[in-house]
Amino acid sequence: MDALRLQFQFSGKLLQSSSKRCSSSSKQSVCRLGAVELEDCALKVAQFDGGKPVEESLTAPSSWYWSSSLASLEMECIFGRGWHAAGYVEQLENPRQFFTGSLGRVRYVVCRDEQGQLHAFHNVCRHHAAPVASGSGCTPSFSCPYHGWTYGLDGNLLKATRITGIKNFNPRENGLVPIQVAAWGPFVLINLDAQANQELVAVEWLGSSSDLLVAAGIDRSLRHVARRDYVIDCNWKVYCDNYLDGGYHVPFAHPGLAKGLDLASYKTVLYETVSIQSCRSKNTGEERLGERATYAFVYPNFMINRYGPWMDTNLVLPIAPNKCQVVFDYYLEPQFCQDKEFIASSLEESDQVQREDVTLCQSVQQGLESLSYDAGRYAPKVEEAMHHFHCRLHNDLLLGIKRAKIPSGM
Ligand code: FES
């Protein structure tokens, strides 16, 4: 029986005895859904018909963008499985380097040990649950700032301070709890499913699009030059939808950017877990945009944008049903890395576009929460990537509900 099934079954039983919440001793995830919330999710998921073609389909219903029970279900069945971008390989170029991050309620630390091997762990001390690491940097071990328990970069507990007299305690069973980790191209990925196979990361994360992305110039030759964070008052999917409209909003919302793009050349190709939008630049000679831009969306929340000498990635992290954080990492071809002026002006132009998108996304969230709106329609020729995204979400949410409803003992 897998952990998710066990947790949802457990949750159902607790609800019958009139408790609304449940917890589990599982190290992988903790269920926040009771049976009533699960039923509520099932109704909301059923409002979308994933079998209809884009020309006939209504969009995902507005409740997907504000419901707290649906947000909890997403954490289980969308973020609790599969590969997720966590950082970039350059952060772990040398032994002893590490970085931390979070995905929903999961706090993680990723590091490279003395032998060069990558590791990822839940960033939770086995003593009283403090995070053992913060930020990023270089360290020979993780020493918990609370009471000093110390762990090796392989997760083993090296030192447990002042535990004289403790009984039935095996240090070997009290190491940091591991998370599956892998690298693809310039990116470091984690997978909260303990059974995940690192060898399959390319096919599971990118499907048949991985060679295309390499051909588009998404590789380790680029150097990381900047990171920017945006906290936005909208559901994480509002930000993704905005990205996936085939350039529909660009002439209206980004007049500066629109001047540099040949929007008539916009095209979208769909793969299993990825959609790739691309667009030619207008012949303005603008170095930042180059000749052609590739915008790859990797389900569920990662965007890779390659244009001119630049690549930027956008990682969309849910914080609450109506709040997300978008982490922008900027990478540049090495020969441009000394051109401070070019870097500063490019980042400023990009930031201008983000500020325009933040305003849009926040206002859309308000509309989705208003009483007047339930679902909209897709513009079929430009919004097929958004429809593809909603169909994938629908599929994963349905699977999550199905797993949760399997009667105990099966
Ligand atoms: S919580 Fe980490 S040493 Fe106590």
Ligand SMILES: [Fe+2]
């Ligand atoms: Fe935009």
